[in-house]
Amino acid sequence: MTNPYKDKSWFKFISNKYIWVLLFFGTWMIFLDNYSYFDHHILNNQIDELEENKTYYQEEIKKDEKQIKMLQNPEQIEKYAREKYFMKKDSEDIYIIEFEGDSLSSNK
Template identity: 40%
Template structure:
């Protein structure tokens, strides 16, 4: 039993060994290990940012919807920009931006 004398006393404690083994298992080998938790936290952060963005977009669309319901000038502006509508006697010119020709020679 010379081997047992070489091992320090605190490492021969079965409760300590069991606790350390349990902690190592939970941190590295479990399906909800430390790395999975960090990845989920990052994903939650991204989803929170996405939620804030879409909440802001919904608020802007509600405001625009109310403007369309109540303001005839907004309706006219929307029809002109979105559907290229015009008044009688007006000429409408559509100018498309030129394509950039950036070829490596």
């Protein structure tokens, strides 16, 4: 008994051993290999995230360097300590006024 599909072009295409090897190789490379497409996609996303972090931290370093240059002056050190840490001189009284929308913690 002969196969009725043997003379069809699509059957010849599917029964070709080179096509099966190519399909196996393609499936292996896309899904199973250490260098698969999905692994590359995940790694590329991580690289993009790290590059964004790099630019953020470089900008923060520039801000900090600028602030360090400003803090070389004793008057700027005093101003920074008063604003950031609410420090005062012995003869001063400091009143901290908080408005309703200024607090960081919400009382809900």
